[in-house]
Amino acid sequence: MNWYLVTGALISLVGVLFHGAAGQKKYMGNIYKSEMEELTKSLSLVSWHIFTIFLFISALTLFSISYNPELAMAAYPIIGVNLLGSLLFIFLGLGKHKVLLKMPGAYLMGSAALFASLGIL
Secondary structure (H helix, E strand, C coil), X not given: CXXXXXXHHHHHHHHXXXXXXXXXXXXXXXXXXXXXXXXXXXXXXXXXHHHXXXXXXXXXXXXXXXXXXXXXXXXXXXXXXXXXXXXXXXXXXXXXXHHHHHCCHHHHHHHHHHHHHHHHC
């Protein structure tokens, strides 16, 4: 078992729990109170949970690789998407969307990418 990969998987799994439950409640609470069209609210909910699903698939993939090292190539897309997602949070946060730097997204995705990278070196 590779503890770097397990750590990356656990980070993603914690993200699933936080994002899918507490995050959704807070985020969608604000969306539902807004005056957006119903379609926009529905699409916002779907978009929110696509990220939750991504975190879940990341966790499953990293757990699988930690027990089956021959699957290491599957880590590269997980690393790439997490790294690019983290950089997106940072890039936008350094621009007009400063609030993004206060959110856990960049740190969660960056640390998952780091541990997954260390796990396949």
